Amino acid sequence: MIPDDTYWREQIHKVMPDLEIENYELHQEGLVNDVLVVNDHWVIRFTHTEWGKNLMAVEDQLMRFIAPLVSLSVPSSDRCSDGVMVYKLLQGRTFLREIWIDADEKTQQAMADQLGRFLNELHHIPTGNLNWEIPLTLAPVTLETWLDIHERFVKKVQPLILPYQVDWAEDLFMSAINTPNFFDFNPVLIHGDLVPYHILYSEENECLNGVIDFAIAGLGDPATDLGSLITSYGETLVSKIEKEYPDLTNLLPRARFYAQANELQWVLLGVESGEKYWFTAHLGGARDIRTV
Numbered sequence: 001m002i003p004d005d006t007y008w009r010e011q012i013h014k015v016m017p018d019l020e021i022e023n024y025e026l027h028q029e030g031l032v033n034d035v036l037v038v039n040d041h042w043v044i045r046f047t048h049t050e051w052g053k054n055l056m057a058v059e060d061q062l063m064r065f066i067a068p069l070v071s072l073s074v075p076s077s078d079r080c081s082d083g084v085m086v087y088k089l090l091q092g093r094t095f096l097r098e099i100w101i102d103a104d105e106k107t108q109q110a111m112a113d114q115l116g117r118f119l120n121e122l123h124h125i126p127t128g129n130l131n132w133e134i135p136l137t138l139a140p141v142t143l144e145t146w147l148d149i150h151e152r153f154v155k156k157v158q159p160l161i162l163p164y165q166v167d168w169a170e171d172l173f174m175s176a177i178n179t180p181n182f183f184d185f186n187p188v189l190i191h192g193d194l195v196p197y198h199i200l201y202s203e204e205n206e207c208l209n210g211v212i213d214f215a216i217a218g219l220g221d222p223a224t225d226l227g228s229l230i231t232s233y234g235e236t237l238v239s240k241i242e243k244e245y246p247d248l249t250n251l252l253p254r255a256r257f258y259a260q261a262n263e264l265q266w267v268l269l270g271v272e273s274g275e276k277y278w279f280t281a282h283l284g285g286a287r288d289i290r291t292v
Contacts, residue, residue, distance in 0.1 A: 234288025
């Protein structure tokens with residue numbers, strides 16, 4: 001049964017009993033949580049599995065740690081317990097590629113500088129002397145992981161696609177897998193899911209205003225975050241962050257691989273799970289990937 005208005009109002013009042021509900025919006029873009037924006041001021045996230053609850057608790061700790069160390073705003077929870085997180089709404093709309101394309105050159109560069117600065121800050125946060133353990137990211141970043149994904153892809157997806165697509169996918173996987181040390185990296189703190197609906201844009205100020213949803217953040221390959229940006233915005237944007245992100249050139253080969261291979265991984269997950277949303281997750285991507 002699909003929850004109705006009464007159900008969601010009851011859920012809100014379980015969390016915030018004294019809150020007068022003027023309005024709310026339900027957002028279900030993510031794959032783990034139900035998200036309610038209440039009175040255009042509060043965000044309440046619900047997760048209903050033990051796995052999701054554990055993720056949420058770790059995310060809360062990570063956001064509290066990251067927030068004072070980066071230049072873009074990050075949510076800071078007022079409450080996080082038993083699969084419920086509450087925080088004040090960060091203002092801004094989804095940073096669509098169309099917003100980037102329609103901006104003038106000066107504004108484009110300013111937004112690219114914001115992204116580059118944020119990633120450089122995030123990827124260089126010292127993590128070695130903490131009294132708690134930062135988890136490994138859930139994003140696939142090791143040779144062993146990609147060998148497993150490739151094996152499953154060959155068995156379960158290749159029979160469903162056209163011959164030229166098989167050739168393209170096989171070339172993509174083999175060019176990375178057969179390159180010595182291709183997946184070698186120094187683990188750093190990464191976001192892990194830097195997609196448009198996790199980046200907030202301020203129409204009033206024509207700039208970026210925040211980054212949300214650190215559910216799969218953790219220690220991993222910094223090229224993962226760059227690959228997410230290539231998938232969503234293309235190298236036309238990513239090439240402009242280098243002034244604020246000096247490591248860009250060295251990380252681009254892996255970032256280009258992730259930008260393409262993650263799409264194949266999502267198709268694989270759709271085939272294996274039977275959930276249709278995995279097949280549509282990358283519709284509207286930039287397809288702006290260079291070869292050199």
